Amino acid sequence: MATLATGATNLDQLSLAARAFHDDLHPSLATRNGTSFLWMNGNAWLTCVRKRGEWLVVRLFETEGCHSIATLGFLWAVEKAQVVNLLGEPIGTPAVAARGKSFEVELQPCQIATLRFLFQGCRTEYPDLDAYRSVWVG
Secondary structure, three states: OOOOOOOOOHHHHHHHHHHHHOOOOOHHHEOOOOOEOEEEEOOEEEEEEEEEOOEEEEEEEEOOOOOEEEEEEEOOOEEEEEEEOOOOOEOOOOOEOOEOOEEEEEEOOOOEEEEEEEEOOOOOOOOOHHHHHHHHHO
16 A cells, blocks of 8 residues: 655545545446446546436546546447536536547546536437327327
8 A cells, every 4th residue: 555755635645545445447337247338537536426317427526736637438429418516407508519438627726527428329218108198098
């Protein structure tokens, strides 16, 4: 286990603890065959990955105390991405354009960012209930 230098900040301690707890392929970020559905490059750390309705919500924070760009990569092509608040509600800006299977997010020093993603071809398809109206209305 790595040790901290004298005078390490709370952020250094938090980052070290998080890195010691997580390995490169955390079980919550893997599919059944062991292939990761989410990867990240940059000075950031993932703190939350969850499904909320049709959306995948991802929360991350900048770890080095400097302006940086984090790249999130997914197993599927991103259809739409939105910046959301801590409750998962869209804030200020409209949906952010995404390209292919990766997405770049610009982070300010020590910023916490929460994003939500829709993926192409991975959403639940609901049957057209109006087509069966004569059956259930009578």
